[in-house]
Amino acid sequence: MRSWYNKAHMAGDSPQGSKSTGKAPRKAARATGKAADAQAGGQAGAAPQPCADRGPAWAAPLRHMYDEVVSEPLPPDLADLLARLDSTGE
Amino acid sequence: MSPPDPFKHELTGAIPHLRAFARGLCGRPDMADDLVQETLLKAWAARERFIPGTSIRAWTFTILRNLYLTDRRRSRNQGEYDELVAERTLITPAGQEGPLHLADLRRALMQLPPERREALLLVGAGGFSYEEAAAICGCAVGTIKSRVGRARAALATMIEQGVEGPREGGQAGDAIMADLARVSERAS
Numbered sequence: 001m002r003s004w005y006n007k008a009h010m011a012g013d014s015p016q017g018s019k020s021t022g023k024a025p026r027k028a029a030r031a032t033g034k035a036a037d038a039q040a041g042g043q044a045g046a047a048p049q050p051c052a053d054r055g056p057a058w059a060a061p062l063r064h065m066y067d068e069v070v071s072e073p074l075p076p077d078l079a080d081l082l083a084r085l086d087s088t089g090e
Numbered sequence: 091m092s093p094p095d096p097f098k099h100e101l102t103g104a105i106p107h108l109r110a111f112a113r114g115l116c117g118r119p120d121m122a123d124d125l126v127q128e129t130l131l132k133a134w135a136a137r138e139r140f141i142p143g144t145s146i147r148a149w150t151f152t153i154l155r156n157l158y159l160t161d162r163r164r165s166r167n168q169g170e171y172d173e174l175v176a177e178r179t180l181i182t183p184a185g186q187e188g189p190l191h192l193a194d195l196r197r198a199l200m201q202l203p204p205e206r207r208e209a210l211l212l213v214g215a216g217g218f219s220y221e222e223a224a225a226i227c228g229c230a231v232g233t234i235k236s237r238v239g240r241a242r243a244a245l246a247t248m249i250e251q252g253v254e255g256p257r258e259g260g261q262a263g264d265a266i267m268a269d270l271a272r273v274s275e276r277a278s
Binding site: 056058059061062063064065066067068069071072074075077078081082085 | 107216
């Protein structure tokens, strides 16, 4: 029996319709990454939103795993660190 | 009251994604959060180099990845191995049936070579394009495509055959599917 993952594995090959090949276009990636940030709720301190609907079908289980962590509350030590950055400016 | 620092505002928004990426990379929540802390400090120290209007997620993921690779090299020199990390990842308290099934996926991920694991996490889980993932990893787009393709194939094989052996072929995959369905139901 083929597993759920294999079924998903067969569906869709291109993330976000990406088609180009060749060397990594760093500047282009930076520019388009902004859209990805917004899509994932990572922009400008917005509340993180699960992004299970984005990307190719084969990646759905991976996105669920990723989104589980994204939706967790911020651990106290990280919140403390942010506060310290604020107060010290360093 | 002074207006909020835009850089810090964006950095804060990236933290949940940094945590998810880090956990996928190293498999251990405690180690992942340490990695995120280090990343935040590095990013803060280098904030003058961040170009406003570009992707802070891609920028910080690159920092985190480099820190992870440095830590990994150090661990290898100290005689620690990924197998140990993978084994610890699998420990799930009794009675937590759902997480146990998701742990199958995490376990399979941890068995992938690191460069394939990170490619799969960036493209499959993080939603980056191949081009963005290539920029983060500092390699060609074709290399990322190849790594993602091989990682998908390996992951599918591992899950179908049972990641650790005791589970029969499709059972692990079916269990994960059922678990994910429950997660989706809860979310909707």
